[in-house]
Amino acid sequence: MRxxxxxxxxxxxxxxxxxxxxxxxxxxxxxxxxxxxxxxGVQGSDWVGWSNFVALLTDPQAINAIKNTLxxxxxxxxxxxxxxxxxxxxLNSLLSTKITRFVQSVVYLPHFISWVIIVSIWQDVLGGAxxxxxxxxxxxxxxxxxxxxxDTFKILITSQVxxxxxxxxxxxxFAAMLSIPTDLYESAACDCAGPLRRMWHVxxxxxxxVTLLLLIxxxxxxxxxxxxxxxxxxPAVGVQVSDVLDTFVYNRGLVGGDWGIAxxxxxxxxxxxxxLVLGANKLAKxxxxxxxx
Amino acid sequence: MTxxxxxxxxxxxxxxxxxxxxxxxxxxxxxxxxxxxxxIIIAAIVIIMLYPxxxxxxxxxxxxxxxxxxxxxxxxxxxxxxxxxxxGGIVTRAMMVSAFITIVGTAIAVxxxxxxxxxxxxxxxxxxxxxxxxxxxxxxxxSAGIIPNYLLVKELGLLDSYWSLIIPTAISAFNMVVIRxxxxxxxxxxxxxxxxxxxxxxxxxxxxxxxxxxxxIAVITLFYAVGYWNSFxxxxxxxxxxxxxxxxxxxxxxxxxxxxxxxxQNPGGVAPPPVSIQMAVVVVATIPxxxxxxxxxxxxxxxxxxxxxxx
Numbered sequence: 001m002r003x004x005x006x007x008x009x010x011x012x013x014x015x016x017x018x019x020x021x022x023x024x025x026x027x028x029x030x031x032x033x034x035x036x037x038x039x040x041g042v043q044g045s046d047w048v049g050w051s052n053f054v055a056l057l058t059d060p061q062a063i064n065a066i067k068n069t070l071x072x073x074x075x076x077x078x079x080x081x082x083x084x085x086x087x088x089x090x091l092n093s094l095l096s097t098k099i100t101r102f103v104q105s106v107v108y109l110p111h112f113i114s115w116v117i118i119v120s121i122w123q124d125v126l127g128g129a130x131x132x133x134x135x136x137x138x139x140x141x142x143x144x145x146x147x148x149x150x151d152t153f154k155i156l157i158t159s160q161v162x163x164x165x166x167x168x169x170x171x172x173x174f175a176a177m178l179s180i181p182t183d184l185y186e187s188a189a190c191d192c193a194g195p196l197r198r199m200w201h202v203x204x205x206x207x208x209x210v211t212l213l214l215l216i217x218x219x220x221x222x223x224x225x226x227x228x229x230x231x232x233x234x235p236a237v238g239v240q241v242s243d244v245l246d247t248f249v250y251n252r253g254l255v256g257g258d259w260g261i262a263x264x265x266x267x268x269x270x271x272x273x274x275x276l277v278l279g280a281n282k283l284a285k286x287x288x289x290x291x292x293x
Numbered sequence: 294m295t296x297x298x299x300x301x302x303x304x305x306x307x308x309x310x311x312x313x314x315x316x317x318x319x320x321x322x323x324x325x326x327x328x329x330x331x332x333i334i335i336a337a338i339v340i341i342m343l344y345p346x347x348x349x350x351x352x353x354x355x356x357x358x359x360x361x362x363x364x365x366x367x368x369x370x371x372x373x374x375x376x377x378x379x380x381g382g383i384v385t386r387a388m389m390v391s392a393f394i395t396i397v398g399t400a401i402a403v404x405x406x407x408x409x410x411x412x413x414x415x416x417x418x419x420x421x422x423x424x425x426x427x428x429x430x431x432x433x434x435x436s437a438g439i440i441p442n443y444l445l446v447k448e449l450g451l452l453d454s455y456w457s458l459i460i461p462t463a464i465s466a467f468n469m470v471v472i473r474x475x476x477x478x479x480x481x482x483x484x485x486x487x488x489x490x491x492x493x494x495x496x497x498x499x500x501x502x503x504x505x506x507x508x509x510i511a512v513i514t515l516f517y518a519v520g521y522w523n524s525f526x527x528x529x530x531x532x533x534x535x536x537x538x539x540x541x542x543x544x545x546x547x548x549x550x551x552x553x554x555x556x557x558q559n560p561g562g563v564a565p566p567p568v569s570i571q572m573a574v575v576v577v578a579t580i581p582x583x584x585x586x587x588x589x590x591x592x593x594x595x596x597x598x599x600x601x602x603x604x
Contacts, residue, residue, distance in 0.1 A: 004418070004419045005494075006494035006498075007415065007419045007494050014405050014409025014429075017409075017460075019428075021461050021463075025441035028440075031441065031444065038447075090331065093331070094335075103338070109346075112582050113523075114523035114525060115523075117579055120548045121345040121346065121348070124348060124352070125345050129568075163341070167342075232525075235550065249439050254439070259440060266439055269438070274435045
């Protein structure tokens with residue numbers, strides 16, 4: 001057997017990182033079963049069994065957070081998920097490569113910008129002193145502030161997600177469209193299929209497998225909606241409409257000091273999330289795609 | 294990986310061609326209304342994407358009492374806002390903190406990611422490395438949660454330290470997988486012949502693997518750098534001292550939450566309007582991203598495909 005000393009030496013720092021920063025916190029979830037006190041630590045705190053979980057399921061704020069999470073996820077699956085497909089179809093139908101390239105470099109940009117900056121510039125445009133509000137005022141409809149309206153908050157954050165990632169999302173659909181053999185289009189054209197019918201009968205079936213796979217992955221992440229995006233805007237619209245599972249954990253645990261319930265909420269989210277991803281992967285395989293793993 | 298590559302080969306002739314050559318005979322020219330509609334939709338998308346950026350840049354130059362809403366161009370043009378935030382004080386300080394975290398964090402992350410990825414390339418003849426690989430992959434499936442991570446950083450004594458912004462996110466399992474996939478595709482003969490010449494595993498890594506992997510390493514370097522520059526949440530929960538705030542936290546405090554920026558220098562005597570100062574801070578925080586964007590756009594698209602296909 002070859003001596004593998006160097007391999008282990010190179011492995012060690014990474015392995016230590018994963019154990020300390022991923023596996024030790026996994027054990028830290030024990031706090032979910034404790035009446036945790038920061039002064040006593042994990043070892044010194046009292047064990048309380050499942051009572052944090054019971055308290056969680058009867059907590060109106062937790063139930064509200066779960067409800068909001070599911071609504072926001074549903075909005076994003078219905079509106080934000082198909083948006084890149086539509087944009088990719090549009091760009092793919094353009095005949096000028098130069099225009100396609102230009103539009104791509106414009107629409108990819110927001111993906112690289114942090115949420116703090118995005119919320120700042122959206123506030124600048126859609127806030128009470130912004131041009132949209134001025135426009136409404138000049139039409140005699142009075143000033144409006146879209147950024148602080150609780151009623152439309154969920155639509156607002158869905159729009160932000162579309163704005164940020166519609167371009168980035170097209171990349172994978174583009175790749176799928178480009179891998180469709182050109183002869184399929186040619187024979188369709190020979191059968192007198194116009195551009196729309198070619199899209200319907202060739203392009204869409206061609207991207208269907210990757211679309212299904214991405215949809216299933218998205219369904220697996222139904223409990224994860226953008227934490228940073230929401231926590232940044234929570235002060236503007238209030239907790240009632242904007243609290244999701246992650247912000248609940250943050251507000252209850254780190255801000256409120258109610259460690260046990262917050263950890264229990266995080267653990268429930270983690271376990272259900274993992275089960276959903278595993279289930280989604282199984283579904284993806286059953287649907288005839290390769291699946292994730 | 295293979296899918297992405299074949300895709301690219303397949304596409305090359307169509308992609309590089311001029312618009313006229315790209316159109317096959319059967320494709321025909323769309324009718325005028327269809328073309329007009331497409332142009333309108335695309336123009337609308339481009340405007341919606343770029344307007345907020347244009348507005349932010351223009352407002353940062355606006356002087357007091359400037360009127361600019363209609364045309365985007367401020368009637369009074371001044372650099373006062375930039376002078377006041379970059380002349381020392383909290384914004385200057387935060388930019389330096391963010392630069393430090395980004396540079397040091399990215400360097401550590403790239404070294405740890407590539408060494409771990411390489412050490413997991415030969416799962417057949419390095420006993421135990423398969424277990425380590427599965428340990429890493431499992432973390433993509435299940436993450437511990439906000440509170441246990443916070444308690445760990447607290448127990449390690451890293452609260453309110455720059456290291457709390459660097460170390461906990463040092464290796465992304467996703468990036469590790471992307472890099473490892475690339476390493477695995479390097480032809481085995483190259484490595485075998487070096488070994489016959491007596492090269493150690495470390496020498497093979499340094500002299501063969503790394504030089505052949507410049508492109509994917511550039512990809513993950515950009516991934517990490519953008520991630521560290523943009524990171525907000527860790528600083529929100531781990532950092533208490535204002536002098537240690539990175540730029541994203543300063544943006545949140547002073548732009549979104551509207552706390553007044555004290556320690557502002559006013560060289561001209563008259564303070565620039567608050568909106569100009571706020572937008573100047575946003576511009577300054579965006580510039581590093583805009584500088585790497587051309588590279589990022591080119592490499593990230595490839596990185597996303599390699600990662601997504603083998604994920």
